[in-house]
Amino acid sequence: MAKNVACAGFRFAGLSCGIKTTPKFDLGLIVAEKDIPTAAVFTRNQVRAAPVELSERNVKSGLARAIIVNSGNANACTGPRGESDAQAMAHYASKAIGCSEKRILVASTGIIGQPLPVGKIVEATPRLTISARADGLENFTRAIMTTDRFEKRALELVAIGPKSRGRIVGVAKGAGMISPNMATTLGFLVTDVAVTGAFLKSALRDAVDDTFNCASVDGDTSTNDSVFVMASGALKNRPIDGGKAGEEFKRALHTVLDNLIHQIVRDGEGANHVVTIEVMGAPGAGPAETIARAIGRSPLVKTAFFGTDPNWGRIVCAIGNAGVKIDPSKIDVAVGEVELVRAGVGVGPAAESAAHEVMRRGEYSLRVHLHGGSGKAKHITCDMGTEYVKLNADYRS
Amino acid sequence: MAKNVACAGFRFAGLSCGIKTTPKFDLGLIVAEKDIPTAAVFTRNQVRAAPVELSERNVKSGLARAIIVNSGNANACTGPRGESDAQAMAHYASKAIGCSEKRILVASTGIIGQPLPVGKIVEATPRLTISARADGLENFTRAIMTTDRFEKRALELVAIGPKSRGRIVGVAKGAGMISPNMATTLGFLVTDVAVTGAFLKSALRDAVDDTFNCASVDGDTSTNDSVFVMASGALKNRPIDGGKAGEEFKRALHTVLDNLIHQIVRDGEGANHVVTIEVMGAPGAGPAETIARAIGRSPLVKTAFFGTDPNWGRIVCAIGNAGVKIDPSKIDVAVGEVELVRAGVGVGPAAESAAHEVMRRGEYSLRVHLHGGSGKAKHITCDMGTEYVKLNADYRS
Known part of the structure; x- marks a missing residue:
C-alpha cells in the first residue's frame, strides 16, 4: 500500500464550493x-x-457507495425544501459517481434553519468527484470542520x-452542540477489513454507546449528529461476522471512536480541560449515568473546572439535584x-490545594463513590470558559 | 403606623460579625x-x-418567634459539626430573645463545605438582638446578600x-445557583395580617410553585434555598383561613413573590436579559414544563440571548432534546x-432582524406553540454571558 493511502478501497475529496463566506473547504466526499457494507448511527434529537x-433510509440496506458532506449549513429545520435539497445532493453525487442514488449517504453541519445553497453543491459535485484520491483524506477532514480548532483523526490496526x-x-x-444520548457530531470511519453488514452495524452501535454517547460539552444534542462506518474488504479476509476476529475488530473500532471523542471534547468550544467523570456505588448503571451526566452538565461545576477551583460543594450539589435517591x-x-470529600464532608484545605494542582492539568478524572450499590458509569466532559460564551454569542453575527 | 415601620409586629436587624472577609453585613435577624403563625418551603435538593x-423541624409547629440568618457561609456539607453549629445559632438567639429554642428558624447562604465560624455568630447575637428595630429592614436586607448586585424588596397591600x-x-x-424544583435562594416575607397557620402554609406552597419554582439562572439547585413567611396579626383582623379574604391574601402573596423572583433573575450572575418562556400546545402541563425548562437550561440558547441572536435553531433543537414526544x-x-418560526421552518431574515430588536430589551417573552395538546407552562430565565463564567470561575479565589 502506498504511503499516503489512508485506507485501501477508498478515495477522498474536499474543496470549497462557496457555502462558507471564507474560502475554507465546505464540501467533502468519501467514495468506495x-x-x-456500511453502517451508521444518528442523533436521538426528535x-x-x-x-x-435521508441517510437513515438509505443505510438500511446495509450497503453504500459514497458519503457526500457539506459544512457551513446544517440543512435542518428547512421543511420540504430541505428534504429535496438533501435528495438533490444524493442525486447529483450518484450521477457523478455512476451508481444508484440509494447508495449515497448525505451529511450536513453548520447553521440551523437557513435554506441550503444547494446550487453551489450541485455545481461543484462533478469537480469534487473527479478530485477524489486515495491520499485525499486531509482535504476531506478540512471540508467537514465548522468551529473546530483542529482536525480530528485516529487510526487503529x-x-x-x-x-x-x-x-x-x-x-x-x-466542538459545540455536543451531548450524550446521540451519535455526537459527525464521525466517518473507513476500514479495509471485510466485515458483514450485520456485524458492522452492531459493532458500531456498541462502540458509539460507550464512547460518543458518554461525552458532553454543553448538554445540547444536535439535529445532525451522525457516525458512519464503511468497510471496503480490500484486505480480502473472510468477512468478519463475530468470534475472536469480531472481538478484535470491535476493540479497534472502540479505540478509534474513543480517541476521536477525546479530541472532540478537548476541542469543546473554548475548553482547556478534559474531565472524565466516573461514578461508582450507585443503585444501578442507569442512576450512575444520570448522576455522571448531571455533574457534567452543571454550569457551576464546569465554570469551577475552568477556574481550576476544587469547589466540591458544587459537585455534591449537582449530585443531590440529579433526581436519583x-x-x-x-x-x-x-x-x-x-481525596476531596469523605462521607459527605470536605477533607480539608491541604486536599483542596492538592486538587487545585491536579485541576491545572489538561486531562484528569473526577471520581464519585456513593456507597449505595454497584452501579457505575463514565462521562467525558470539559470546562466552560469565557471563550465558550463568546463563541456561541457571536456564532452568527 | 410610623413612616419607616416595614410591617407592624416585626423588628429587623443586620450587622457585620466577621464571616465575610470584607466589612459587609453578614448576620441578620427578623423577630416578632x-x-x-409561620410557614416555610425548602430546597428539594437531596x-x-x-x-x-433545623428550620424544617422547627417550623412544623406552625409557629415561630424569629429567624436568624448569616451570609458568607452556607453551613452545607459540614457533617455533624454543621448540625451542632446550626443548633448553636438557634440556641443563642433564643437566649438573647427570651423564647424557646424551638421557635427560632435558621438560614445560611454562601460557600458550601467550609465549617461555619459559629463563634463569631454566637458572640454577635446579643448585639444583633438589641439592635433590632421596626425600621431595620434595610440592614437585614443587606445582611443576606452574597453575589447579589442589588437588594430585592417587594411590598403589596x-x-x-x-x-x-x-x-x-x-x-x-x-443571583446564582438558581433553578426550578425548589424554593429558590432565600426569601423572607412578613405580614401584619392575621392568618391561620394552616392557611399560611398552603398559600405559601401554591405561590412558590407558581413563582420561585418557575425560574432558573443556571439549572443548579442550591442546598440551602428557603422561603419563610411570618404573620404577626398586628392588623387584628379575624384570622384568614380561606374564602374571599383568603383569595385576596394569596393574590398579594403571589404578587410579592413574583416581583422578587423577577428581581432575582434580573440579577442572575452577569445577566442582562430576563426572558419569560411560555410553552403552549404541549401534550400536558408536565410536558410543557419539561420543555420550558429544557429551553431555559440550554447554554446554547442562553448564550444566544446574551448575543441578542434570534438563533431559533437552538431553541427548536432544545425542544427536540427535552424528552417529550x-x-x-x-x-x-x-x-x-x-413570529420567528412557523410549522418548524424559519419565517425569514426580516423576522430575524425584528426579533433581534426585541432581544435587545431588558425583558421579553419567548413563546413556543407545539400544536399537540392543551398543556402550557411558564419559565423565567436569563441570558448567560461572559460575566457569569468570570463570577463563577473566580467565586472562591
Whole structure:
C-alpha cells in the first residue's frame, strides 16, 4: 500500500464550493470502488435534519457507495425544501459517481434553519468527484470542520490472523452542540477489513454507546449528529461476522471512536480541560449515568473546572439535584489521586490545594463513590470558559 | 403606623460579625413580639444544609418567634459539626430573645463545605438582638446578600374588608445557583395580617410553585434555598383561613413573590436579559414544563440571548432534546410580538432582524406553540454571558 493511502478501497475529496463566506473547504466526499457494507448511527434529537432522514433510509440496506458532506449549513429545520435539497445532493453525487442514488449517504453541519445553497453543491459535485484520491483524506477532514480548532483523526490496526493487519481510520468534526444520548457530531470511519453488514452495524452501535454517547460539552444534542462506518474488504479476509476476529475488530473500532471523542471534547468550544467523570456505588448503571451526566452538565461545576477551583460543594450539589435517591452522608469525591470529600464532608484545605494542582492539568478524572450499590458509569466532559460564551454569542453575527 | 415601620409586629436587624472577609453585613435577624403563625418551603435538593434541616423541624409547629440568618457561609456539607453549629445559632438567639429554642428558624447562604465560624455568630447575637428595630429592614436586607448586585424588596397591600389594608413585605437574596424544583435562594416575607397557620402554609406552597419554582439562572439547585413567611396579626383582623379574604391574601402573596423572583433573575450572575418562556400546545402541563425548562437550561440558547441572536435553531433543537414526544413540523416560535418560526421552518431574515430588536430589551417573552395538546407552562430565565463564567470561575479565589 502506498504511503499516503489512508485506507485501501477508498478515495477522498474536499474543496470549497462557496457555502462558507471564507474560502475554507465546505464540501467533502468519501467514495468506495463499489457498493460495500456500511453502517451508521444518528442523533436521538426528535428534531432531525433532512440529511439524517435521508441517510437513515438509505443505510438500511446495509450497503453504500459514497458519503457526500457539506459544512457551513446544517440543512435542518428547512421543511420540504430541505428534504429535496438533501435528495438533490444524493442525486447529483450518484450521477457523478455512476451508481444508484440509494447508495449515497448525505451529511450536513453548520447553521440551523437557513435554506441550503444547494446550487453551489450541485455545481461543484462533478469537480469534487473527479478530485477524489486515495491520499485525499486531509482535504476531506478540512471540508467537514465548522468551529473546530483542529482536525480530528485516529487510526487503529486490526490483527486479522497471524500475518495480516487491517486498519480502521476515523475522522470527526465537532466542538459545540455536543451531548450524550446521540451519535455526537459527525464521525466517518473507513476500514479495509471485510466485515458483514450485520456485524458492522452492531459493532458500531456498541462502540458509539460507550464512547460518543458518554461525552458532553454543553448538554445540547444536535439535529445532525451522525457516525458512519464503511468497510471496503480490500484486505480480502473472510468477512468478519463475530468470534475472536469480531472481538478484535470491535476493540479497534472502540479505540478509534474513543480517541476521536477525546479530541472532540478537548476541542469543546473554548475548553482547556478534559474531565472524565466516573461514578461508582450507585443503585444501578442507569442512576450512575444520570448522576455522571448531571455533574457534567452543571454550569457551576464546569465554570469551577475552568477556574481550576476544587469547589466540591458544587459537585455534591449537582449530585443531590440529579433526581436519583442517594445518601448525602456517604458521598466520596476525588479529583485525580486526591481525596476531596469523605462521607459527605470536605477533607480539608491541604486536599483542596492538592486538587487545585491536579485541576491545572489538561486531562484528569473526577471520581464519585456513593456507597449505595454497584452501579457505575463514565462521562467525558470539559470546562466552560469565557471563550465558550463568546463563541456561541457571536456564532452568527 | 410610623413612616419607616416595614410591617407592624416585626423588628429587623443586620450587622457585620466577621464571616465575610470584607466589612459587609453578614448576620441578620427578623423577630416578632410573640410566637406567631409561620410557614416555610425548602430546597428539594437531596443534599440539604444543616440550617434547612433545623428550620424544617422547627417550623412544623406552625409557629415561630424569629429567624436568624448569616451570609458568607452556607453551613452545607459540614457533617455533624454543621448540625451542632446550626443548633448553636438557634440556641443563642433564643437566649438573647427570651423564647424557646424551638421557635427560632435558621438560614445560611454562601460557600458550601467550609465549617461555619459559629463563634463569631454566637458572640454577635446579643448585639444583633438589641439592635433590632421596626425600621431595620434595610440592614437585614443587606445582611443576606452574597453575589447579589442589588437588594430585592417587594411590598403589596392586602384589602381586608372595606376600610382595612394589611401589607405583605418581602425581601430576598439570590443571583446564582438558581433553578426550578425548589424554593429558590432565600426569601423572607412578613405580614401584619392575621392568618391561620394552616392557611399560611398552603398559600405559601401554591405561590412558590407558581413563582420561585418557575425560574432558573443556571439549572443548579442550591442546598440551602428557603422561603419563610411570618404573620404577626398586628392588623387584628379575624384570622384568614380561606374564602374571599383568603383569595385576596394569596393574590398579594403571589404578587410579592413574583416581583422578587423577577428581581432575582434580573440579577442572575452577569445577566442582562430576563426572558419569560411560555410553552403552549404541549401534550400536558408536565410536558410543557419539561420543555420550558429544557429551553431555559440550554447554554446554547442562553448564550444566544446574551448575543441578542434570534438563533431559533437552538431553541427548536432544545425542544427536540427535552424528552417529550412532539411533532417538529408543527413548532411555532415567537420572540416578543415577532413570529420567528412557523410549522418548524424559519419565517425569514426580516423576522430575524425584528426579533433581534426585541432581544435587545431588558425583558421579553419567548413563546413556543407545539400544536399537540392543551398543556402550557411558564419559565423565567436569563441570558448567560461572559460575566457569569468570570463570577463563577473566580467565586472562591
